[in-house]
Amino acid sequence: xxxxxxxxxxxxxxxxxxxxxxxxxxxxxxxxxxxxxxxxxxxxxxxxxxxxxxxxxxxxxxxxxxxxxxxxxxxxxxxxxxxxxxxxxxxxxxxxxxxxxxxxxxxxxxxxxxxxxxxxxxxxxxxxxxxxxxxxxxxxxxxxxxxxxxxxxxxxxxxxxxxxxxxxxxxxxxxxxxxxxxxxxxxxxxxxxxxxxxxxxxxxxxxxxxxxxxxxxxxxxxxxxxxxxxxxxxxxxxxxxxxxxxxxxxxxxxxxxx
Amino acid sequence: xxxxxxxxxxxxxxxxxxxxxxxxxxxxxxxxxxxxxxxxxxxxxxxxxxxxxxxxxxxxxxxxxxxxxxxxxxxxxxxxxxxxxxxxxxxxxxxxxxxxxxxxxxxxxxxxxxxxxxxxxxxxxxxxxxxxxxxxxxxxxxxxxxxxxxxxxxxxxxxxxxxxxxxxxxxxxxxxxxxxxxxxxxxxxxxxxxxxxxxxxxxxxxxxxxxxxxxxxxxxxxxxxxxxxxxxxxxxxxxxxxxxxxxxxxxxxxxxxxxxxxxxxxxxxxxxxxxxxxxxxxxxxxxxxxxxxxxxxxxxxxxx
Numbered sequence: 001x002x003x004x005x006x007x008x009x010x011x012x013x014x015x016x017x018x019x020x021x022x023x024x025x026x027x028x029x030x031x032x033x034x035x036x037x038x039x040x041x042x043x044x045x046x047x048x049x050x051x052x053x054x055x056x057x058x059x060x061x062x063x064x065x066x067x068x069x070x071x072x073x074x075x076x077x078x079x080x081x082x083x084x085x086x087x088x089x090x091x092x093x094x095x096x097x098x099x100x101x102x103x104x105x106x107x108x109x110x111x112x113x114x115x116x117x118x119x120x121x122x123x124x125x126x127x128x129x130x131x132x133x134x135x136x137x138x139x140x141x142x143x144x145x146x147x148x149x150x151x152x153x154x155x156x157x158x159x160x161x162x163x164x165x166x167x168x169x170x171x172x173x174x175x176x177x178x179x180x181x182x183x184x185x186x187x188x189x190x191x192x193x194x195x196x197x198x199x200x201x202x203x204x205x206x207x208x209x210x211x212x213x214x215x216x217x218x219x220x221x222x223x224x225x226x227x228x229x230x231x232x233x234x235x236x237x238x239x240x241x242x243x244x245x246x247x248x249x250x251x252x253x254x255x256x257x258x
Numbered sequence: 259x260x261x262x263x264x265x266x267x268x269x270x271x272x273x274x275x276x277x278x279x280x281x282x283x284x285x286x287x288x289x290x291x292x293x294x295x296x297x298x299x300x301x302x303x304x305x306x307x308x309x310x311x312x313x314x315x316x317x318x319x320x321x322x323x324x325x326x327x328x329x330x331x332x333x334x335x336x337x338x339x340x341x342x343x344x345x346x347x348x349x350x351x352x353x354x355x356x357x358x359x360x361x362x363x364x365x366x367x368x369x370x371x372x373x374x375x376x377x378x379x380x381x382x383x384x385x386x387x388x389x390x391x392x393x394x395x396x397x398x399x400x401x402x403x404x405x406x407x408x409x410x411x412x413x414x415x416x417x418x419x420x421x422x423x424x425x426x427x428x429x430x431x432x433x434x435x436x437x438x439x440x441x442x443x444x445x446x447x448x449x450x451x452x453x454x455x456x457x458x459x460x461x462x463x464x465x466x467x468x469x470x471x472x473x474x475x476x477x478x479x480x481x482x483x484x485x486x487x488x489x490x491x492x493x494x495x496x497x498x499x500x501x502x503x504x505x506x507x508x509x510x511x512x513x514x515x516x517x518x519x520x521x522x523x524x525x526x527x528x529x530x531x532x533x534x535x536x537x538x539x540x541x542x543x544x545x546x547x548x549x550x551x552x553x554x555x556x557x558x559x560x561x562x
Contacts, residue, residue, distance in 0.1 A: 153554075241507055
């Protein structure tokens with residue numbers, strides 16, 4: 001609540017500031033700035049979590065285009081290629097991809113290639129191909145560009161990598177809002193949310209936010225034990241299954257016997 | 259109700275998994291044949307990664323067979339000495355199998371190997387059940403296999419390490435139950451099955467154990483074999499999903515009860531025919547998966 005109130009106040013401030021600079025006629029004199037809010041700074045993942053929407057909104061001191069970038073911690077993935085041998089499809093090479101964010105979402109108010117030159121896009125991490133090109137492939141495949149395209153396609157298909165032009169709505173040149181869709185399979189940890197105010201091919205202002213994605217409750221405990229203490233988890237679950245099976249089985253036999 | 263599976267890393271409708279348990283338990287109760295070999299393919303069909311389908315399939319058999327094993331043990335239908343020697347083999351086979359599964363998974367071939375194993379095994383079981391029930395329904399008698407059995411026992415009696423099994427009233431070489439256990443342990447680890455369909459016929463026709471103790475002893479040993487494999491699959495391969503396993507156990511226990519009640523009032527041969535058709539159908543579906551071009555040539559898998 002306090003967070004929202006503070007955000008509303010700073011939004012008002014930003015709009016007032018923007019009006020002042022608009023009266024001045026140009027950017028000159030006034031430092032461009034933007035204020036960004038998400039309403040949440042934490043996403044709680046339970047076993048019922050099947051994805052959610054993340055609303056990003058804020059105010060701009062100067063008119064311009066807005067780009068929002070959400071980046072998760074890196075998450076390794078493996079990718080295999082199916083090859084046809086006679087009538088049968090076999091599994092061919094397997095490549096592990098590391099140093100690549102698990103989730104990467106870009107929302108922009110206009111097509112990115114019209115907003116920024118290629119060099120700036122790569123520098124700011126707004127180029128998905130470039131992001132994958134910088135990832136580590138193990139073993140290094142012979143036809144790397146083909147594998148990079150495959151990784152991008154797979155990531156886009158699962159909703160983990162998203163690039164949407166026209167996904168940021170700007171109202172009156174002062175207020176903006178964007179919706180990002182978080183997929184069900186989220187790497188846990190510290191996410192960064194960067195917002196850029198862009199005009200004439202240059203970044204005028206930048207704002208950095210962060211969101212923590214964490215598991216909560218019993219689910220968190222189960223997933224944690226399964227991940228960190230797999231032997232204890234295995235023994236515990238096996239005992240639980242045996243007790244459940246024995247208990248239910250005896251219960252059912254009693255009922256049918258009586 | 260969609261839930262997110264922490265090990266399989268996917269969304270699934272948990273009621274659908276309970277329904278799988280019910281269905282397979284129902285068939286199992288109806289026919290008396292364990293249903294482990296149907297659970298793993300069903301999980302693979304709905305998109306669970308093959309290694310997790312296999313690991314979870316083995317773990318859920320612990321729950322599904324616990325009550326039955328206990329009942330047989332109480333009634334004195336378990337040849338404990340035989341069971342322990344079988345376990346010596348099956349625990350070794352299980353450990354070896356889980357290591358092989360890990361190696362296959364890290365090279366990316368596990369899914370393919372499992373598919374081949376299932377097409378072969380289910381095809382074989384399904385077709386032999388189909389033939390058997392068709393012949394029985396026509397009233398034809400199966401030719402007695404006494405002659406073949408005698409030949410076997412002549413070389414079997416010459417094997418070293420002969421041991422007495424008073425409960426089964428047998429004297430055989432320890433090598434026979436150990437190697438039988440070994441094979442079943444590998445099957446449990448690589449396919450997520452209990453292996454009763456291999457164990458029971460061999461106990462009856464090769465080891466010549468009395469019918470009374472065959473079911474109890476095989477159930478008892480498969481309970482502890484699947485328990486070992488479940489623990490190893492979770493510990494070494496992170497391949498047992500808790501929510502999947504619990505849902506399957508709950509479903510299959512209720513399903514088995516309904517099936518057993520209904521099965522008592524229905525003709526056995528027709529039931530076996532139905533099960534045979536289901537098994538052949540699953541084998542055909544898995545086999546088609548090898549031939550039909552994949553939707554995507556590149557596929558994302560787990561990093562082990």
